[in-house]
Amino acid sequence: MNASTEALPVVVIGAGPIGLAAAARLVERDIEPLVLEAGPAAASAVRDWSHVRLFSPWSEVVDPAAEKLLAPTGWVKPDGATYPSGGDWAELYLQPLADALGERVRYNATVTGVSRAGRDRIVDADRETQPFLIHFTGPGGREERIFARAVIDASGTWSTPSPAGGSGLAALGEKVASDRISYRVPDLKNPAVRARYAGERTAVIGSGASAFTALAYLADLAKDEQSTHALWILRRGISGSTFGGGAADQLPARGALGLAAKAAVDGGYADAVTGFRTDRVERDTDGRLVLVGEDGRRLDPVDEVIVLTGLRPDLTFLDELRLGLDGRLQAPVELAPLIDPNQHSCGTVYPHGVNELSHPEKDVYLVGMKSYGRAPTFLAMTGYEQVRSIAAHLAGDQEAAERVELTLPETGVCGGAGLFDQPAAAEETSGGCCAAPATLTIGAPASSGGC
Template identity: 45%
Template sequence: MTAPSAIAIRTATSADWHAIAALLAASNLPLEGAQEHVAHFIVGEQHGRVVAAAGLEPYGDAALLRSVVVDSALRGQGIGALLQHELAQRAVAQGIHRLVLLTTTAAAFFAKRGFRTITRDAAPATMLASREFQGVCPASATVMLKDLLPVAVLGAGPVGLAAAAHLLERGLTPLVLEAGATAAANLVSYGHVRLFSPWRYNIDKAAQTLLEAAGWRSPDPEALPTADELVQHYLQPLAALPAIASALKLRHRVTAMTRLGTDKVKTRGREHAPFVIRAMTPNGEHTFLASGVIDATGTWNQPNPLGADGLPAQGEQAAREQITYGMPDVAGAARARYAGRSVLVVGSGHSAAGVLLALAQLAGEAPATRIAWAIRGTSFERIFGGGANDGLQARGELGTRLKALMDSGRLELHTGLRIQSIERHGSKLRVNGQPGSKPVDGIDEIIAATGARPDLSLARELRVHNDPWLESTSALAPLIDPNEHNCGTVRPHGHAELAHPEPRYYAVGAKSYGRAPNFLMTTGYEQVRSVVAALAGDFAAADNVQLELPETGVCHIGIAGGESGAAACCVKPVAASGCCGGPAPVETDACCVLDATAKAQGKAGCGCA
């Protein structure tokens, strides 16, 4: 931020008091208590004359912002905003983390500059004894607070960058810490995957506003991008915008978080203590301070193990060189690893389906390629989904193509395989299920498309309340339980459902869903809009959560995969009481609730598949 023409800003001295007092008096601002804090004022000079001033009254790690005044002939030129910016920078350098002000007429003005309204008793106790609080300003004055420390955003994926855009829109300062060497590093790792959802669901509105202001043009809203195209045409341009690029720190892997000067047990003063964030950086370990944390680290780097009991199967670690987790580019960059080999794909979600179809393409070019597919259940109805009736054509086609591949006999099927151990026999692997089940022999490579889980260790020293089953927040768990919901039946939710006992800490995006596989990128965008509004103190906007989705939901192949498929035979699962009673429980071999009930009664099923 640069000063208007011929305006010079400097620290005030006692000799400036008369000029400051004249400015205050001309603007009907109080003089009481100001002179004794003149050493904490700054002034703006033009042609040797003081034409603007602003001051602070420090109270520990907080300060009272008072007396921001500009000569009436020079107003409207941004001088007042410049003074506030300079004063804030000096305050941070002095160890001040919060600014408080009292205003009777300018609440809307300050709200646009990152201040939020607070109750009078929420101000620091020592500040409440100041002259401004004790009568200089009327009791009806609005009390506002601005955190001078940035809001830390952990992760520079789609949801993390959207959070940064919303923070900027609210006048707040983001600090984006990304473990990878580039923004959206996880998406880059499966850039070959084409998403189910068209562009219109993949672009955040606040991010779009920032991009369009810089001349960016949105892709065709109905086109289906690959993950790589999403990065190249949207996320990289967003990360390159000066306002975001200046806040983005790459190769910064967050390792832990806590509150400054306190541990998990201490309560007194906790709410106002800054967050301490430890990160490994290219220059070693570094500590950052933040006023809030938006954890968008996702789950992609914590894949679920192959073991059916949630732990790595016996021998899984020893066989790691022959196991790939996620969605390798089997027909492209990783072709040499899989061509002509015996490959076992484990999983029953969209990730597994995409890998199997790509392997079939590879086998057409390299006929010696053996494709084995293992799932825990015995039914394929949930996996194949709604076909031509699916609300999203690409997702429906995936199930249809997978069914055709299975019917062709080109897949070696292993149903009901609940993996217990992996044994090495020479260069080959044997995958064993529960006692009595047939093992899968002669495997060269395993692709584990079994979903992912969050890393909860980062917040160990924070007060979090996670659901014991899903590892999402407790309030969100009933809304996303995959035993009751797929991606299309999860109702909109925001800051209230994402909040933890730790004030101003939120996990968002895929991480907010814990182990539930039904997360949607567009849901993440609405999450961060609501969360940022709450951090800014605009709870009316934060509570007004809205989200429009196709009736069948908008899942994609890459990061929503897991053991549970997302589409049921009834392709309009608007609610659990839908035409087929809603999606079937995850552990049943059924396409919907009515199908599960019918089979439990010894019948063939509901008949809707």
């Protein structure tokens, strides 16, 4: 890297919890960041699930460097023992942090492409000496570009939920039936959303934290609207680990979430259908939806479908970069074996940093939930450790970059449904149990006071 490139900012994609923490860590290291946020405010994805409570307390979702940056503004850290909702997290911490960063954060800036200046993906000559070129659309769709010394992609996976289809593709008829299908945990405190599900029969597809939350929410609704009922569709069977770690989970609110879902089934508010992989979505003569499995089974009609089968990274705008990604998880190749949800829980995935997050393309990093690809096992504090290490590396402090400064809580169960702070645990690859909504943390139903 030449001197002129060294003077350029580090571009951070996404003003969510990990992107803003990355910016705070860079400022701490006297490196100038520029955060490009697609939404009109900080933490736009978090605001989409503002009604969901995190299962990590305030003490675990505030980055230390961010807290230092906020201190001169008069910011007061919330009670560390309490559990914020997504809305609390955005309004009481993430937006103030973005405000403290000031003009280092640009809103309504959607990144459309990242490359090396003057070098497409093929060209080798002097590649690493060239700065990064970032194309983005600004307010009103205006095309803009900027150069950077490094790129930290913290854009998350929230915008690309996985489909209902058991093959990883949308089920036949899924797109046509989109008026009756949602890919988010419903906010049943919203009158319009509540009216949509009240008194209806709703299928919930998924076996992770988001599905647990939706089932618990619908069970609460059924107590007031007795004709409300849920059909819980799992691609696997039900075992002792299906509902997570329970009382053995070192994140108590996360354990309570699985128990709330179990209570919904035990209380008769939801019926479970196991071993069902959706192949088609059809409509009956009344316009209701009929789910058809790969084995030919046809379920009774439902009024609504909530698909919570996980999230996946959008890699399209990084296509001109030389990324080293695992073929299964779409996570960095050095990180993938450590987060394989078929093998690891929070207690067995050790904290990681720049060494595991590096790519063949020097100085580009995927962090936060996006670094985990399709693995559903992510905690906010894992992301904070990632960006601490990367900022140290970019500052030339390799000793600090390789030092581990985080101990993760254990889940108490391995091989069961993925539970995480992020509000959309994967269904198919749900063996892990770490996480946080987006980075997030997803929690027990607000009405239960769990998270």
